[in-house]
Amino acid sequence: MSNPESPIPNPGSIAFIGGGNMARSLIGALRRGGTPAASITVAEPNEAVGRQLATDFGVSVFSDGIEAVNGAGTIMLSVKPQVMRSVCEHLAPALAGRHPLILSIAAGLRIDQIDRWLGGGYPVVRCMPNTPALIGAGASGLFANDAVSPAQRERAQAILAGSGLTVWIEREDLMDTVTGLSGSGPAYFLLMIEALEDAAVDQGLARETARALAIQTCLGAARLAAEDGEAPARLRERVTSPGGTTHAALQAFAAGGLRELVAVAVAAATERGREMAEELG
Ligand SMILES: NC(=O)C1=CN([C@@H]2O[C@H](COP(=O)(O)OP(=O)(O)OC[C@H]3O[C@@H](n4cnc5c(N)ncnc54)[C@H](OP(=O)(O)O)[C@@H]3O)[C@@H](O)[C@H]2O)C=CC1
């Protein structure tokens, strides 16, 4: 679709609507991967946040989304779910003539909601990244609607791939599960690090030492799981000597219902995503 009055969209250029934490991580990854600053615009109402993005990454920052999307071939919607409807409705007239590729990283919000708020007929990819994107160690799930072309799928994947692992998800409702697993997941592991650190400090270890050991243990376990090729359960068994210390700890976890608690927590996050979508219309 085209409109002679609209600028020809440059498929290489991307406009971020919202320049907060996640946008900053994704912009950083794009810049590190060689995307020119001139190909990135950002709409961000908070002046200090916008100025920092311009300083750190050389990108053009605007206070209004309409200016940021001017000529962009891809729009990354990176605002909070609660403001997404008004943001989309504000942008709709400026995008209507050319229907660029839309990416949304908002938790919960469904593609049909984003598309409807923009006026309808858009290629939309729903993405769920996570904060380790900041250091290129992120994990993103992606789901595309039928209007997304193969070239646009590649483009969406390339935008997220600079910040870590990308996985296409087969059904949109499973994007809420991805949110409950990897979107929110960094917080679960960070909580585990905090709890391990506190437990060791309670037994007398210096906090700095306890934190360093807890962090390195989490990192080491994750790297082992990623690089060894064995299933996590097999790797766990290698740590667990019969009648030994690990066995004693794992028994305590089982007695406390750790696995069941994790399932309840992931279900709560998944369900909250669905609820937010319902609440926001
Ligand atoms: N944080 C995370 O771990 C993850 C977050 N997400 C999703 O990413 C999205 C952004 O989250 P996050 O980066 O954490 O949030 P932030 O609050 O850090 O970023 C959102 C930014 O958007 C700005 N903003 C508000 N209104 C507008 C507007 N009308 N036009 C342009 N910008 C606007 C906000 O400014 P101001 O603060 O002044 O309102 C803020 O700087 C959310 O939808 C969230 O669900 C997805 C995966 C992981």
Ligand SMILES: O=C(O)[C@@H]1CCC=N1
């Ligand atoms: O907590 C949230 O709602 C966002 C989405 C995933 C991680 N943070």
